[in-house]
Amino acid sequence: MKTEELQKMANKLRLEAVRMIYEGKDGHPGPALSIADIVSTLYFDIMKVDPKNPQWEDRDRFILSKGHACPIWYAALNERGYFEPKVEHFELRQLGSTFQGHPSMHSTVGIDMTSGSLGNGIAIGAGMAAAAKAQKKDYFTYVICGDGELQEGVCWEGANVATGRQLDNLVVFVDRNGWQSYKSVEFTVGQNNIADRFRAFGWHVQEISGHDIDGIKAAVTMAKGVKGKPHCIVCDCIKGKGISYMENNNAWHKGVPTDEQYEIAVKELGGEK
Template sequence: MNTAELKQMANHLRMTAVDMVYKGKDGHPGPALSIADIVATLFFDEMRIDPANPDWEDRDRFILSKGHACPIYYAALSEKGYFGDKIEDFKLRALGSKFQGHPVMNKTKGVDMTSGSLGNGISIAGGMALAGKYRKKDYNVFVIAGDGELQEGVCWEGINSAAGHKLDNLIVFVDKNGWQSGGSVEETIGANNIKERFEAFQWDAQEIDGHDIDAIKAAIAKAKAAKGKPSVIVCDCVKGKGLSFMENDNAWHKGVPTDEQYQQAVKELGGAK
């Protein structure tokens, strides 16, 4: 897909995510919308995956470490064809649904790792990347983590280990939107100097506009060219990106649009999914 098509796809995924939260009457729309441009670029331009063979051992791997943002993940998997026919109602978070409030690998086709307990994604991805090295595979492992999530100590154990093993097949995106469930990252932990911290752990580090498709594509190419060390792409994002009533409003960390807000979303995101 070209840049315009990927941008259109990102908004389509946003609409699908809002639709599933609206119909399911529960979910985390703000964190989902902030990473839509990254997810669209990965799933529809970058990653080597096969929906007809989701367990293909040479596929690229993806972990949504900030698992509560899963509506955008489910939207991408659906659009990519993992579930066959178009899903009209995902039954998000419903009892027995395969689309739970956090991704579950043994329940949902295309999910490489269960996530939701924040902080574990980078360490698990490091294990996947290390396994690829041992088995002489050329797949890459991609992770999306949140800036608030990086307060978990296990993140930094994984970050340190990945550098020590020179895992240049590991690429982490950090959704730096400045918010976490209880408030701003700055108020919670202080300076949000993510790029500098990763550099101190000997990672190849970039910081970009997380809503600029061309910048995302260029950053991935640069990360893949960095040999002998893992890569992080710190993405300056806006929580709730794409909806005027949701952008940068942490009240939408978790929430359900009203009927009127849903119709506004349809209008702002270019129509129903």
């Protein structure tokens, strides 16, 4: 897909994510909006998937380690054609809904791994990547982590395994938006030097803007060319990207727009109510 189309798709996903939170009256808009461009580029340009055969053995895998951002993933799966018929109202977080509060692989078609308990995506992704190696298959595993969740120790346990096993078929995007539930990452742990840490763990590391579609594409192409090391793409992102009153406003880590706020969001994202 062309860059402009991917950008347009990212905003469509943003709009859908905010709509499902608005309709469901619960969810995490800020963390979802920050990764919209990465998710759009992955699902509509990079990843080798077949929505009509979601369990295809050779498909690329995707793990949303920061599972609370799932509205953007649900929107992407919907636009990519995983659901038949296409979903109009997601009923996010409602009783009996296909769309659980955090991603569940047995509830929603296209979800490769349950997530939501922070910190586990890298290690699980290492398992998927190790499976590809054992099976002599060429699929890639993509993971999106938050910068806050890297405080979980198991992230670095997984990073060790990926290095030790030379899992060059594992690509981890880190959404470095600088925020976590309470305050900033810097307030919490004094620094947010993610690239240095992954380099110290032996990873191939790149730093890009998480809202630059061409940059995301180029970084994945570059990663695929580097053998013998797992890949970390540190993405500088704006939490709440795309909606003026949500951008860099951590009050929108979790929250539901009012009717008026929702109208503003629709307008800013160029959608129709």
